[in-house]
Amino acid sequence: MRKKTKLIHGGISGDPLTGAVSVPIYQVSTYKQEGIGGHKGFEYSRTGNPTRLALEELIKDLECGKAGFAFGSGMAAITAVMMLFNSGDHILLTDDVYGGTYRVMSKVLNRFGIDSTFVDTSSLENIEKEIKPNTKAIYIETPTNPLLKITDIASASEIAKKHHLLTIVDNTFSTPYWQQPLNLGADIVLHSATKYLGGHSDVVAGLVVVNSDKLAEELHFIQNSTGGVLGPHDSWLLMRGIKTLGVRMEEHEASTRRIVQFLQEYPAVKKVYYPGLESHPNHDIAKKQSGGFGGMVSFDVGSEEKADTLLRNLQYFTLAESLGAVESLISVPAKMTHASIPPERRAELGITDGLVRISVGLEDVDDLIEDLEQALNK
Numbered sequence: 295m296r297k298k299t300k301l302i303h304g305g306i307s308g309d310p311l312t313g314a315v316s317v318p319i320y321q322v323s324t325y326k327q328e329g330i331g332g333h334k335g336f337e338y339s340r341t342g343n344p345t346r347l348a349l350e351e352l353i354k355d356l357e358c359g360k361a362g363f364a365f366g367s368g369m370a371a372i373t374a375v376m377m378l379f380n381s382g383d384h385i386l387l388t389d390d391v392y393g394g395t396y397r398v399m400s401k402v403l404n405r406f407g408i409d410s411t412f413v414d415t416s417s418l419e420n421i422e423k424e425i426k427p428n429t430k431a432i433y434i435e436t437p438t439n440p441l442l443k444i445t446d447i448a449s450a451s452e453i454a455k456k457h458h459l460l461t462i463v464d465n466t467f468s469t470p471y472w473q474q475p476l477n478l479g480a481d482i483v484l485h486s487a488t489k490y491l492g493g494h495s496d497v498v499a500g501l502v503v504v505n506s507d508k509l510a511e512e513l514h515f516i517q518n519s520t521g522g523v524l525g526p527h528d529s530w531l532l533m534r535g536i537k538t539l540g541v542r543m544e545e546h547e548a549s550t551r552r553i554v555q556f557l558q559e560y561p562a563v564k565k566v567y568y569p570g571l572e573s574h575p576n577h578d579i580a581k582k583q584s585g586g587f588g589g590m591v592s593f594d595v596g597s598e599e600k601a602d603t604l605l606r607n608l609q610y611f612t613l614a615e616s617l618g619a620v621e622s623l624i625s626v627p628a629k630m631t632h633a634s635i636p637p638e639r640r641a642e643l644g645i646t647d648g649l650v651r652i653s654v655g656l657e658d659v660d661d662l663i664e665d666l667e668q669a670l671n672k
């Protein structure tokens with residue numbers, strides 16, 4: 295099955311009982327048993343629910359793994375994955391991971407003895423240097439937010455294998471449509487499905503896919519024990535979103551290329567961050583490991599005042615957190631998603647007060663470019 299076909303026919307499509315072409319929403323908590331233990335595969339909806347199962351089978355197929363798991367948010371998914379580890383274990387993470395990942399590692403899981411180090415994984419030497427005797431996993435986000443840094447998944451996985459570590463990849467920005475980390479050697483891939491997979495700014499969800507029966511068994515045990523599962527209605531919404539992932543990602547890609555070109559030619563824009571640019575430091579790796587560069591672009595307008603003027607004059611870009619939806623969104627990382635990072639650290643990372651991040655939506659790209667142009671001209 296090719297990519298776009300798999301989005302429609304992967305997993306469990308339709309309902310064998312009635313012929314319904316869409317998987318029904320099994321809004322149910324428990325299941326009748328014909329005598330003790332005599333159930334039809336479902337006992338209680340925390341353990342398993344048919345609508346959630348259909349979603350879990352779909353993401354498993356899309357990421358080419360052994361088993362999929364759906365959680366109530368991306369953070370619930372990440373936390374469940376971290377529960378695979380024990381007190382005393384150490385995890386190596388990309389330094390500009392999603393803010394919530396940084397927070398859960400440094401303010402929650404540290405209290406349970408799970409130690410973490412954040413390194414710039416876009417340079418492989420940094421990874422090997424920071425591996426300690428108790429390191430158990432390398433956790434990569436690629437591309438990152440907001441600077442769109444790229445880590446070589448295959449090479450990082452090789453390093454991990456050499457040291458008997460797991461490789462975990464947050465694939466939220468690329469989606470399995472463009473990038474399949476398990477095929478590149480990773481062990482676990484996870485998503486904030488709130489973003490591109492859902493795609494319509496109407497559901498918060500997280501997904502995980504693992505590449506072995508052992509990890510599948512362990513993660514199912516954690517999912518059932520800790521209980522952060524996705525409900526049937528949200529599972530259904532997510533499957534509905536995923537059906538159009540291919541056409542959406544293609545359109546996001548095409549529009550983003552046009553916008554990047556416009557930004558590069560616009561004199562007042564200081565720097566444009568996009569993995570599709572040949573000037574991007576890891577452009578070749580991005581090209582090798584992903585089929586597309588995505589719909590996220592960051593650029594520097596020079597100052598907080600200029601960023602503020604831009605935001606206040608835009609008509610079609612909504613000022614909001616989140617990304618990957620049909621609506622174009624814009625944010626100022628230094629004041630929003632990355633506000634909790636100390637200013638000196640932000641400066642080190644390159645997250646200036648004039649850095650603006652856009653998530654290119656599915657509006658007509660000519661309207662988006664005209665909108666950016668008129669607002670930048672103010």
Ligand SMILES: *Cc1c(COP(=O)(O)O)cnc(C)c1O
Pocket residue numbers: 367368369370392394395435439464466467485486487488489498499500
């Ligand atoms: C949003 C996001 C998360 C967290 O997901 P939620 O669904 O908001 O809990 C994790 N990783 C990345 C890259 C994200 O963008």
